[in-house]
Amino acid sequence: MRKVSTDFLLTGGYGSNLGDDAMLISILLELTERFSGSTIIVFCYNKDNIPQEAKESFPNVTYFDRSDKIDITANFRIYGGGNQHFTINSSNAVKDELLRKIKFQFNNSREFLFTFKKRFGKANLKFRKSIYLGIGLGPFKIMPDLSYLDDALVILREKLSLTYHKDAILGCDPCFNPLFIDKIIKDKEVLKDNVKPNIGIVVRDWYHDFERNKEILDSIQKYINILNPFYKITIINFCSVLDFQYRSVLVNYDDEIIYDSRKNHFFQFVRQISNMNMVISMRYHGLVFASILNIPSIGLNIDPKIEQFTKEFDSPYLKTIEIGENEEIVLNLINSTLKAKNIDVSDIKVADFFVNRYKIMIDSMVTYIESND
Numbered sequence: 001m002r003k004v005s006t007d008f009l010l011t012g013g014y015g016s017n018l019g020d021d022a023m024l025i026s027i028l029l030e031l032t033e034r035f036s037g038s039t040i041i042v043f044c045y046n047k048d049n050i051p052q053e054a055k056e057s058f059p060n061v062t063y064f065d066r067s068d069k070i071d072i073t074a075n076f077r078i079y080g081g082g083n084q085h086f087t088i089n090s091s092n093a094v095k096d097e098l099l100r101k102i103k104f105q106f107n108n109s110r111e112f113l114f115t116f117k118k119r120f121g122k123a124n125l126k127f128r129k130s131i132y133l134g135i136g137l138g139p140f141k142i143m144p145d146l147s148y149l150d151d152a153l154v155i156l157r158e159k160l161s162l163t164y165h166k167d168a169i170l171g172c173d174p175c176f177n178p179l180f181i182d183k184i185i186k187d188k189e190v191l192k193d194n195v196k197p198n199i200g201i202v203v204r205d206w207y208h209d210f211e212r213n214k215e216i217l218d219s220i221q222k223y224i225n226i227l228n229p230f231y232k233i234t235i236i237n238f239c240s241v242l243d244f245q246y247r248s249v250l251v252n253y254d255d256e257i258i259y260d261s262r263k264n265h266f267f268q269f270v271r272q273i274s275n276m277n278m279v280i281s282m283r284y285h286g287l288v289f290a291s292i293l294n295i296p297s298i299g300l301n302i303d304p305k306i307e308q309f310t311k312e313f314d315s316p317y318l319k320t321i322e323i324g325e326n327e328e329i330v331l332n333l334i335n336s337t338l339k340a341k342n343i344d345v346s347d348i349k350v351a352d353f354f355v356n357r358y359k360i361m362i363d364s365m366v367t368y369i370e371s372n373d
Contacts, residue, residue: 001069001122004062007038009074009127012082014042015049015065017239018259019285021266023081023173024050026180027133028058031078033179034366041072043125049241051266067117070124076369077127081157081174083136083284083305084146129153129372131365134174137161139304153368155361158308171361175288176354184270184292197338198232200276201253202286205245206302216282216302217249219323223280224252226327227334236273238283278338284309287318291350296337313353 008031014024024042031040040061044050047063054061064070130152137146138161146165155171156162162170201220206213224233233253237243240260259269270289273279279290279297284305290297296317299306310320319337321330 001071001124003071003073004041005039005073006041006062007035007075008040009043009072009077009125010040010080011043011077011125012045012080014044014054015046015261017242018266018269019175019238019283019288020045020082021051021054021261022175022180022270022285022289023134025054025057025266026174026177027078027080028054028061029179029183030174030177030362032058034362035369041074043072043123049261051261051264053266064123065118065121066123067121069120069122072123072125074125074127075373076129076131077125078131078133078365079135080133081135084132129368131155131368133365134171134361135161136305136308137164140164153365155364158312160304160308160311169361169364170357171364172354172357173285173288174358175285175292176351176358177362178355178358181292181351181355183267184289185274196230196232197277198234198275199227199334200234200236200273200279202236202238202279202281202283203243203246203250204238204282204302205243206282212302213245216300216323217246219325220246220282220300221250221252222327223330224250226331228252228254230331231277231334234276236279236286238285278334280334281306291318291354294351298333298337313350315350318350 010024010027010031012023013020015021024044028040031038040058042050042061042063044063044065047065050063064072132149132152132154134155134157136157143164149165154165154168156165156168157171157173159170162168201224203220206216227233232255235246235250235253235256237256237258240258257269257272273289274293274295276290276295279286279295280300281287281290281297282300282302287297287299287306287309299310299318299320301307301320301322307320310318316337319333321333
């Protein structure tokens with residue numbers, strides 16, 4: 001087993017979808033800016049799926065995953081972003097997720113090989129201090145054991161999470177890094193003068209519950225049908241590997257953009273979202289990217305993360321709808337939101353609100369590191 005040591009060990013689901021890759025790049029931008037010369041190891045979901053922008057921009061960062069036989073010792077472990085637990089309201093959740101994984105493996109030879117390789121890997125991670133940076137907690141029906149947070153610096157991304165850990169600091173998602181935002185908005189696409197306004201729908205397969213997934217996709221199709229006469233509909237897929245069932249269900253949309261970290265340029269893909277007049281998102285980071293690009297957005301409340309984000313900022317640009325909401329109500333909400341965007345252009349941007357919290361989050365992390373170095 002190979003033994004390595006490092007100043008920072010960054011852990012998370014990186015190399016799995018656009019949102020996780022975004023958090024990885026944003027955190028690396030911050031760490032290399034604040035602690036230049038420090039060594040960084042990333043322990044991720046799949047090192048082969050890490051986007052080229054991360055590898056090329058940070059050539060001194062080393063990547064490992066669970067297919068490696070590795071013993072890592074670090075001064076500071078940073079768990080960067082993502083949600084720590086939440087309740088799935090389905091009695092079939094365990095069975096459905098297992099069946100989904102089996103089907104997924106048979107549909108994707110690349111991931112099947114990676115799963116096979118993980119069986120022979122072994123990773124030991126040891127660290128002196130731990131930081132949870134911009135994570136979400138809950139909500140829970142039954143409180144899990146969160147004692148692993150007791151000796152760590154915990155910075156949460158939204159107010160509701162503070163309910164579950166009283167000693168935490170309120171921060172935000174790691175993507176609200178001004179350095180990261182500058183890279184996204186640099187040379188972003190100019191909004192095209194479409195005959196019909198362009199609505200991007202960020203989709204995902206809700207593989208925790210097959211019955212719920214069917215209900216969600218049926219609702220999405222109804223929304224597409226009522227919106228299509230008035231708007232151009234673009235499907236946005238953040239994960240070509242995990243999200244594929246929707247393609248056999250949804251019809252009648254105009255365009256589709258799909259993220260594959262081995263094929264797409266990360267920033268180029270994100271900039272395509274800037275050509276949307278509105279974003280409707282089933283994913284948390286769909287709302288984050290819309291906020292960064294100052295695009296009005298609506299969260300489809302398929303899991304607690306969505307509503308937790310939209311409730312953070314009271315804005316006519318950022319709303320939530322429940323799955324199964326009447327189509328006419330959805331159409332009226334979209335029309336009124338776009339109208340609000342056109343009228344209230346001088347209002348504070350959603351991203352500005354979170355950037356203020358980002359500064360508090362990073363200052364807290366830097367102080368913690370410097371005082372424990």
